[in-house]
Amino acid sequence: MKIVIIGASAAGISAAKTIKASEPDTEVVIIAKEDRVHSRCMLHKFLGHERDVKGISFIADDFFETSGITWLNNTTVIGLDTQKKTVKTHDNQDISYDKLLIASGASYFIPPIPGLRESKNVYGFRDLKDAQLLDSECNTAKNAVVIGAGLVGMDAAVAMMERGLKVTVIEMTDAVMSLQLDQKSAQAYQQRFEEHGAEFILNDKVVSVDVDEVGRGKTIHLASGKVVPADVIVIAAGVRPAFGFITGSGIDTNHAILVGDDLQTNIDDIYAAGDVTGIAGIWPNAMKQGRIAALNMLGEKRSYEDRYALKNTVNFFGLTTLSLGNINPEPEENCEIFICEDRHNYQKVVLKNGVVQGVIIQGNIGGTGFWQYLIKNKIDISGKNKDVFGLSYADFYDQDQQTGEYRYAV
Amino acid sequence: MKRIIIDREKCDGCLNCNIACISAHEEGSNFYTVNMLSPDAETRNFIKFDAQKGYLPIFCRHCDEPECVLSCMSGALEKDPLTGHVQYDESKCAACYMCVMNCPYGVLKPDKRTRTKVIKCDFCDDKVDGPSCVKACPKKAIEVKEVSL
Ligand SMILES: Cc1cc2nc3c(=O)[nH]c(=O)nc-3n(C[C@H](O)[C@H](O)[C@H](O)COP(=O)(O)OP(=O)(O)OC[C@H]3O[C@@H](n4cnc5c(N)ncnc54)[C@H](O)[C@@H]3O)c2cc1C
Ligand code: SF4
Ligand code: SF4
Numbered sequence: 001m002k003i004v005i006i007g008a009s010a011a012g013i014s015a016a017k018t019i020k021a022s023e024p025d026t027e028v029v030i031i032a033k034e035d036r037v038h039s040r041c042m043l044h045k046f047l048g049h050e051r052d053v054k055g056i057s058f059i060a061d062d063f064f065e066t067s068g069i070t071w072l073n074n075t076t077v078i079g080l081d082t083q084k085k086t087v088k089t090h091d092n093q094d095i096s097y098d099k100l101l102i103a104s105g106a107s108y109f110i111p112p113i114p115g116l117r118e119s120k121n122v123y124g125f126r127d128l129k130d131a132q133l134l135d136s137e138c139n140t141a142k143n144a145v146v147i148g149a150g151l152v153g154m155d156a157a158v159a160m161m162e163r164g165l166k167v168t169v170i171e172m173t174d175a176v177m178s179l180q181l182d183q184k185s186a187q188a189y190q191q192r193f194e195e196h197g198a199e200f201i202l203n204d205k206v207v208s209v210d211v212d213e214v215g216r217g218k219t220i221h222l223a224s225g226k227v228v229p230a231d232v233i234v235i236a237a238g239v240r241p242a243f244g245f246i247t248g249s250g251i252d253t254n255h256a257i258l259v260g261d262d263l264q265t266n267i268d269d270i271y272a273a274g275d276v277t278g279i280a281g282i283w284p285n286a287m288k289q290g291r292i293a294a295l296n297m298l299g300e301k302r303s304y305e306d307r308y309a310l311k312n313t314v315n316f317f318g319l320t321t322l323s324l325g326n327i328n329p330e331p332e333e334n335c336e337i338f339i340c341e342d343r344h345n346y347q348k349v350v351l352k353n354g355v356v357q358g359v360i361i362q363g364n365i366g367g368t369g370f371w372q373y374l375i376k377n378k379i380d381i382s383g384k385n386k387d388v389f390g391l392s393y394a395d396f397y398d399q400d401q402q403t404g405e406y407r408y409a410v
Numbered sequence: 411m412k413r414i415i416i417d418r419e420k421c422d423g424c425l426n427c428n429i430a431c432i433s434a435h436e437e438g439s440n441f442y443t444v445n446m447l448s449p450d451a452e453t454r455n456f457i458k459f460d461a462q463k464g465y466l467p468i469f470c471r472h473c474d475e476p477e478c479v480l481s482c483m484s485g486a487l488e489k490d491p492l493t494g495h496v497q498y499d500e501s502k503c504a505a506c507y508m509c510v511m512n513c514p515y516g517v518l519k520p521d522k523r524t525r526t527k528v529i530k531c532d533f534c535d536d537k538v539d540g541p542s543c544v545k546a547c548p549k550k551a552i553e554v555k556e557v558s559l
Contacts, residue, residue, distance in 0.1 A: 041483040058485040284481030313507040318525040366519025394458030404415040
């Protein structure tokens with residue numbers, strides 16, 4: 001059997017590894033646009049000069065050779081023939097498959113703001129290529145502007161601060177990382193960034209960019225009337241699943257490639273995993289989906305049920321935070337909110353009818369992995385009769401007598 | 411593979427396993443000389459107490475399908491195909507702590523002092539005489555056994 005995988009990132013590589021570990025004889029071909037495999041979650045370490053290109057790889061140097069996987073780098077998929085079961089590439093190859101995994105991730109977009117798209121010094125922060133272009137800008141630039149204070153924007157900001165640039169972050173909402181944090185936990189990060197020289201302009205948005213005679217965006221105009229100078233601009237206003245090449249293939253989409261719990265699309269033998277499915281947008285889930293899709297392509301019957309999206313960890317300037325689920329409930333949701341604070345920690349638990357809806361743990365996040373299990377599986381904790389902040393896996397302790405693996409007693 | 415099998419009924423909560431773990435990861439120290447107050451004194455195993463159930467030892471399972479490995483974005487966490495043990499390479503780790511979030515049993519934690527690495531059971535690097543915690547347990551509540559992978 002021949003399995004073709006589009007994408008060499010979290011989902012694609014995890015699928016390939018899984019296939020080769022369980023059925024080494026299966027032929028695996030990975031096609032990807034980029035030159036070399038890298039983890040985007042470490043792009044800020046590259047841009048900040050903490051690591052080189054090799055240092056942000058997440059696979060061994062000889063991964064493809066030792067695992068016997070064909071690796072087509074610098075190759076862009078431009079089309080799909082589901083009848084003939086072939087994938088078309090930019091250099092006119094038709095690559096046949098028995099099963100296909102689409103793991104093409106997501107890409108950023110530049111909002112249609114006058115002057116912004118035209119500016120030559122505007123970059124996304126998604127690929128190694130983006131980081132390399134930004135890297136050379138950082139050699140000469142003094143003022144950097146980051147549009148969007150989400151996780152990606154904050155990563156870009158921290159790297160450019162590391163490089164000695166004056167960084168201004170512009171954000172539409174009233175707080176940084178507003179999807180992951182509440183006011184209080186966001187404030188703690190904003191303060192640390194400011195102490196290290198960053199400036200934040202919140203509750204404001206870019207309305208236009210003045211482009212100079214050589215095509216570079218130099219002055220950013222905001223809705224409030226403020227004006228911010230820029231030598232380099234990073235746009236971090238969100239990403240969208242990337243699947244342009246499936247147009248006309250009959251694969252069902254709705255802003256993302258739609259998959260069932262087996263991660264198969266509506267077309268037999270075509271699976272999708274990772275950011276392109278729009279399910280989660282984080283690395284662990286892309287890996288897990290890659291693994292499950294791979295096992296299913298090999299004939300197992302695994303199902304991926306973890307469809308709730310919001311979960312993350314944040315670590316800037318040594319301040320760590322775990323954030324899961326619904327952490328800023330609306331009053332009409334009738335949730336109970338518990339807060340526990342001391343000098344080094346801030347914890348918040350959102351409960352509804354005894355079921356945990358969301359958690360923020362800022363400070364010491366050691367041993368907090370069990371929270372995700374509770375939220376994901378909607379476990380009712382009211383029977384525990386215990387202070388929520390005292391909970392741990394011990395409250396659900398159970399073991400498989402044969403294997404010694406843990407289980408959840410719920 | 412070898413796994414530390416827990417018989418929690420036997421556990422007295424003496425925490426010798428904690429001390430042994432800290433000492434095993436503090437160069438040059440032994441059970442008696444280990445500096446328990448050092449900012450780097452970190453145990454990789456935990457004993458929790460529950461009024462009904464008694465002592466509950468929480469040790470890394472080196473899971474068959476480890477969620478921590480499946481969440482690692484740097485390649486720092488890998489399950490060794492030969493030993494079955496989940497090993498951590500500090501030099502690769504980017505301290506993103508996705509693994510802390512994903513270990514369902516709350517075993518993993520960031521290091522207290524720098525928050526730049528993960529504190530994870532390494533099975534004492536598969537030393538021939540076995541993990542230090544097991545040797546230190548006076549009650550044989552934890553023992554290394556062979557389980558099928
Ligand atoms: C700066 C940044 C920081 C992040 N930090 C974190 C973090 O700390 N923790 C976390 O959990 N997540 C983080 N994320 C999110 C995480 O990186 C993604 O969820 C993850 O990379 C998704 O993996 P994927 O395999 O689905 O797709 P992607 O990583 O998007 O990879 C897509 C692959 O498909 C290829 N491809 C796409 N289209 C084509 C085509 N037409 N032809 C050929 N190849 C194609 C690409 O070249 C690439 O190899 C971060 C993201 C960014 C941008
Ligand atoms: S850290 Fe947690 S998930 Fe990883 S192997 Fe140990 S018990 Fe399993
Ligand atoms: S903290 Fe380190 S070991 Fe854990 S997931 Fe992130 S990179 Fe991997």
